[in-house]
């Protein structure tokens with residue numbers, strides 16, 4: 001009897017992980033990766049500034065799923081089967097050690113993504129995975145109990161198909177997948193920075209503030225963390241997280257919205273007023289420009305004084321109450337009109353994709369058509385920055401592989 005065939009569509013992180021683990025678990029299975037470009041594992045190579053942020057040192061599943069604006073609940077069960085700990089072990093067992101950075105992101109100790117790329121390519125070769133480049137899959141047809149997978153140049157017969165083709169940015173790109181019966185959540189960009197291009201704050205480009213609260217007016221979206229002022233607006237972890245959580249809501253308003261920034265979120269307007277009353281009494285003779293009580297970057301402090309109409313040369317004792325009120329507002333509720341977005345260092349993730357209600361979270365198998373699997377970003381799952389997107393690619397690729405290996409092993413004679 002002929003060996004069973006698995007065709008994996010896409011030579012990225014999820015596709016490789018599925019192919020390798022399926023081939024390793026069932027040596028009788030013929031595994032083929034079809035990749036449309038002439039490059040393998042491109043995003044693994046360029047991610048994390050060329051270091052590859054493989055996963056995140058978040059080992060509590062309840063906490064881990066909170067890092068996924070879409071798909072967290074879906075991944076809950078999946079992470080019980082393959083979690084960041086398993087990723088670390090999987091690579092360590094193959095000689096690639098990962099290290100944790102202060103913020104929890106994990107990279108290969110080599111600080112070089114080629115360690116990950118070489119490991120995956122080596123494992124694929126070791127288990128005899130066939131890799132074909134410049135094979136863009138255009139059609140999937142179910143014929144009897146087989147799949148016919150067609151590219152522009154060739155047709156492949158497969159018993160199992162795993163779709164690991166990454167995120168698609170336009171609904172039309174999903175056509176070959178919707179044709180087999182699946183439906184999608186419309187794709188929208190996630191992980192972007194906010195434009196306030198003409199605002200004078202952009203003169204402070206390069207200033208980074210470690211602890212800021214940013215609230216999007218008219219929504220429940222609020223994040224706290226580092227913010228970087230750029231020549232076009234705001235970037236940094238707090239902004240990227242807001243962009244991820246608000247991806248769908250913000251796309252509906254064409255990325256035009258208002259934000260309120262609290263530059264010193266340990267205070268609100270009332271507690272800051274109390275603090276300033278006390279401070280101006282204690283430091284009465286000191287010049288406001290010299291005595292920045294909040295440890296804010298000096299350029300930002302000067303900007304806030306200026307925006308509040310305060311001459312920095314005056315003494316704290318001489319601060320008029322009208323200007324004091326303005327300063328409190330600018331410190332705690334500084335309003336900005338965001339007009340548009342900018343892609344973050346070419347790093348972006350697509351929110352949207354194959355609807356999760358149509359996929360079994362424990363096996364990544366289609367609930368609609370037999371022997372069809374999904375892995376990685378093609379599904380309606382996306383995480384915030386920090387290695388969570390790759391973790392989803394490893395987890396879903398592994399679970400699809402496990403099920404395919406089990407199904408194929410049970411039928412091989």
Ligand SMILES: Cc1cc2nc3c(=O)[nH]c(=O)nc-3n(C[C@H](O)[C@H](O)[C@H](O)COP(=O)(O)OP(=O)(O)OC[C@H]3O[C@@H](n4cnc5c(N)ncnc54)[C@H](O)[C@@H]3O)c2cc1C
Pocket residue numbers: 009010011012013014015034035036037039040041042043044046047048049052053054135136137138164165166167345346347348349375376377378386387388389390391393
């Ligand atoms: C610049 C950048 C940096 C990133 N950095 C990080 C990071 O540090 N940490 C993190 O967790 N995430 C990061 N991400 C996100 C992460 O790279 C993705 O979530 C992850 O690569 C998804 O893996 P995937 O295998 O699902 O898709 P991909 O890596 O996109 O792979 C899909 C593959 O399928 C191929 N393909 C598409 N359609 C077809 C078709 N019809 N036929 C055949 N092949 C097809 C594509 O050419 C591609 O090679 C980054 C993304 C970018 C763009």
